[in-house]
Amino acid sequence: MGESITDGTLAAFLKKPGDRVEIDEPIAQVETDKVTIDVASPEAGIIREFIAKEGDTVEPGTKVAIILKSAEGAAAPPKKAPEEAVSQPPPVAEKEKRKDETAPVIEKPKPASPPPQPSRTSPSEPQLPPKDRERRVPMTRLRKRVATRLKDSQNTFALLTTFNEVDMTNLMKLRSEYKDAFLEKHGVKLGLMSGFVKAAVSGLQNQPIINAVIDGDDIIYRDYIDISIAVGTPKGLVVPVIRNAEKMNFAEIEKEINSLAKKAVNGTISIDEMAGGSFTISNGGVYGSLLSTPIINPPQSAILGMHSIVSRPMVVGGNIVPRPMMYIALTYDHRLIDGREAVFFLRRIKDVVEDPRRLLLDI
Structure with a gap:
């Protein structure tokens, strides 16, 4: 095992x-x-x-x-x-x-007793549905484990969430222009998740405290970046890990995400592929979520929440134009991370996604 x-x-x-x-x-x-x-x-x-x-x-x-x-x-x-x-x-x-x-002889008088019961209930008492319309199903071990970890996260961490919004125009344009050439060369589709993983890597390198963790009275700084990707499966939530994401390009990230996601859905993912992780990205946008406050995946110190892309009126150059916008959220452990670092990190995500050329120039 x-x-x-x-x-x-x-x-x-x-x-x-x-x-x-x-x-x-x-x-x-x-x-x-x-x-x-x-x-x-x-x-x-x-x-x-x-x-x-x-x-x-x-x-x-x-x-x-x-x-x-x-x-x-x-x-x-x-x-x-x-x-x-x-x-x-x-x-x-x-x-x-x-x-x-003999049963009918004994049970016949019983139906006469229920009628008085409705008169005893006062109008203020709630009318509960009958028990035969309810189903009791034992929780799976995976669901119990997820419930325990998330509750432990709330009890242990000083959770605080900060928000920002991202204009997805340039990243979506980049994907649209190069998706065919990308697929032909690398054999995998170019998605938006790889852009956010690269942006998260850049943000973690600029704010290493978000990639760190508290251990007793010490702070452990990690010189590697392992990105956990939350994946919803029929059996529950699993979080496979992309190892050494800072050394990977867009194609390698897309291939790893697709491979791990397929294993997670099919139930063939191994324990080693879910162990560790220094930062988590959760994409609720695939289900249509507009805004949420994600919960940290212990023992990590922060989690990035992505949401659905919605066309909204924005002021660009003094003009009101429609733009594909996404709300992003960062929940972090306030015991370790101050608001300054959290806001700077989220601003870095916003800057890189809105202008991916920054990754090439390292600015």
Whole structure:
């Protein structure tokens, strides 16, 4: 499972007793705090029975199934079930029939009692929906882990959020003009996220305190920039990491983002690919979010929130013109980062995105 995982929940069996399995074929899935891991069969054969049950907490080395290397005995478990089904149900069915015969006599008076209840409720009391219209579903381990980490973030950090807005005209024009040539040379589409990653790298280099973290009474400054990208999946939020983003160009960033995003959605991303990270970017704009206050991903010290692009009237050169605008938000740990550094960082994001040529000239 990996050194950081000590146990998991047996989420589901992918096979049934009596099914044929091959070596390394997945037979079950274990859900951990971070990822869902396939349990592969070590041998080829027939599944005789499952020892563990779905929902059980299992540790590395726990036996979950018995596999017969030969087909002999595979039919044994099914034979027992029919015998028990034939011998046991008749008396149970007879008892149920006898109960049903007497049940109507006892239950008939009961319907007369509910009518008085509505009269007891006063007009001020809320009318709650019946329980049969509610569903109770256990939280997944991933969702519980996310909930714990986010609550710990609120309890530990002195969270403060500052905002700015970005004119996306030039970055969108750059993408429009070079998207075909970029795709032809690098084999990947040019998106907006790589521009924001490069802008974040530039901002973190200018304001290294935002890339740092508090450790006890010390401040740890990082001489590397690992950008975490928040990705929403059907099973919950995961945050894969782009390693050493300061050494990557636009094409390398786009390729890494696409690769990690596909793995995250398919559930094949590894724990190592989500470990660490010194700064997080969350793009709520893909879902249509106009503005939000993102929560820091512990143990990092800040997170950048991107939002949807909306055409708004802006004053440019004394004239009111429509511009594609995006609100950006930086939530930071005020224990470590002052408002001055946070505002300068966000201004650097704004300057680089609005004029990407600054990256070439390093100004």
